[in-house]
Amino acid sequence: MSKDEKKEEQKSSALSRRNFLGMTAGTAAAFTIVPRHVLGGAGYQAPSEMINVAGIGVGAQGGGDIQRISDPDVPIQRPQRTQTGQPFTPEQIAEQEAQQAARMAAMQQQGGQQRQQPPQGFQMPEREPVHLANIYALCDVDSQYAGYIFAGYPKAKIYTDYRRMLDNEKEIDAIVIGTPDHNHAHIAAYAMKMGKHVYCEKPLCKTIYEARKLAEIAKEMDVVTQMGNQGHASEDARLINEWIADGAIGLVREVWCWTNRPTWPQGDIPRPAGVPVPGHIDWDLWLGPAPEKAYNPDICHFVWRGLRDYGTGALGDMGAHIFDHPFWALNLGLPEKIQASSTPYNDEYWPQGEIITYEFSARGYMPPVKLTWVDGGLTAPRPPELEDGRRLPTSGALYFGDKGVLMHSDYGGSPRLIPETAMEAYERPDPWMERSPGIHAEWIEAIKNGKKSSTDFSYSSRLVETMMLGNVAVLMANRNTTLEYDAVNMKFTNLPEADDLLHYEYRKGWAL
Structure with missing residues (x-):
């Protein structure tokens, strides 16, 4: 056959x-x-x-x-369990509970960031x-x-x-x-x-x-x-789309996205030394298409995110939860230009912190957009519209329109117009997007x-391609140039050597 x-x-x-x-x-x-x-x-x-x-x-x-x-x-x-898969000690459990309580208290103090309720009668x-x-x-x-x-x-x-x-x-x-x-x-x-x-x-x-x-x-x-x-299916995600389409902040020309990740090891650090593989793990299958390298328990659970052979760094981990919302609401498509800078890194690990700037062309009535992604503890510049005493979320996004500013946390959570007086004055449109059961x-x-x-591969593949273009820009940052991307032909027009980073050579026997 x-x-x-x-x-x-x-x-x-x-x-x-x-x-x-x-x-x-x-x-x-x-x-x-x-x-x-x-x-x-x-x-x-x-x-x-x-x-x-x-x-x-x-x-x-x-x-x-x-x-x-x-x-x-x-x-x-x-x-x-810990990031490396080991069971928590009682002391670690207590610490986790204390940190969760502190996070909840911080959210209460941010003011105006309560979860949105649907319009009356919806x-x-x-x-x-x-x-x-x-x-x-x-x-x-x-x-x-x-x-x-x-x-x-x-x-x-x-x-x-x-x-x-x-x-x-x-x-x-x-x-x-x-x-x-x-x-x-x-x-x-x-x-x-x-x-x-x-x-x-x-x-x-x-x-x-x-x-x-x-x-x-x-x-x-x-x-x-x-x-x-998961946030793509949320009520908040639909509110973001509906408010922007309604002109709540006018035409958007600039967006900032940020995350507090990585919370795992990244940067210019050595890969842990190899140790014998325990009997309960099939290390060859865990590696799959990745290069053949030695096993270590400190890389195969959760913290693999920071290693370039297996993960996609902070951008890959949280971009799908944060970047997704402007990508969807603004119908961004694939970018024309990408530029990046970062903290030091090496052949094994992604950098600890990054600043990545994307430029998207106009789409119909929507003007060109400049989107900046930052991670590693960095956030967007504090907008003047944000009231004194009110904090930016630890991860989230800001949309700057010609009539106002929209802010939300990661996963698209708790969207608000800022300042809060703008939110209170805004007359929300009737819901028109289909709601998701989850x-x-x-x-x-x-x-x-x-x-x-709603986030099938025809959509999510374009979102992920945009995210991964940021990772390519990080790895090309030492060329001191802005990458120009030809999305139709999937290549960089001004730096052909960057095309090598669009893919990698799989281990023998792992053709896609």
Whole structure:
């Protein structure tokens, strides 16, 4: 069988399963789906409505995603662990609780940053339901780290290698990816080529080439996709869009985004020395397409974000949660120019702090926009509109329009016009954007009804490409030039050597 014939067979098989689930409007599907009220009353989930989901990389965020689409069969208590995966001591637990209390107190003191309430008479969508899907299989390369999730779903089939799982378990309809960034693209591509729907944690992938490739495969295979930037599904995100479209601050020409990340090691520091690999970890599979390097427990849980082989730094970690909102509300598209500066770094780690400036061209009636991203403890300059005694959020964004200023925290949270008198005087428009039941429920519903999800790969790939262009600019900062980007041809017109950073050479056997 040729490669093309195999692809068509996989696509045909996947479409047949979707027909059973009711994704098409055909007569057969109409008789397949039995309304839940007929079988068991309100809240009953008809078996034929259930999507079989497999989780890949479930020891941390991926495990949380799994629990948000289906309650565990056995109650789960997520272990409190350090960034390197070690259990917290009682003293560390107490410290964490104290820090959380301090953060809550600081939010109360910021004034005017209370969460927005919808206009009077507007019905908020219900909270994200549980039992949206059947957890059919779970896969993780670290059986110890993911053990608490495995225990919560005793009926799920357990695997170490996602390829073997997907090859063996034909009843899987969709997957959730919660692995480190460098494995996202390969897992998503492998699954989509088999006709599986994909929810992938942010950032969608590690390189600009991968972003383009995943969008291409998703379109070709006609699967439902979603990137896990949870704030995109929020009420606050829709308020930001509606207020800007309403002209609340006029035409926006400048935006600042910032984050308090990294909270993990980055900068000009040495990679930890290699140690023997414990028996509960398949280090070769953890590395995936990345260069073959020695194992160390201080890099394989959470703190991998700071290493250039595996993570995408502070921008990759939080850009999808902060950058997303101006990108969406202002319909920015891909930038024409990018310039960056940073603190020292090396071949192993991203820098501790960065300043990245993007220039976007005009879009319809919207003027050109200059967007500046800063991280590593830096924030935007304090705007004169912000009242004395009121602080900028530790992570967030500022939009400067010709009629006012809009501010929000990370994830698009608590949007406000500033000063507060402007917020109080603003007559909000009636809601017009479709509301989301939640990032996970939205994806499952889209699988069932054939609709697009709001941050599918056609959207999220462009957002992530823009973010990763910032990382390229950081690595090219020593050339002392502003990068000029030809988005149509995916290349830099004034510094061709920067094209080498659009992708990297995979380890042998890991072609995308």
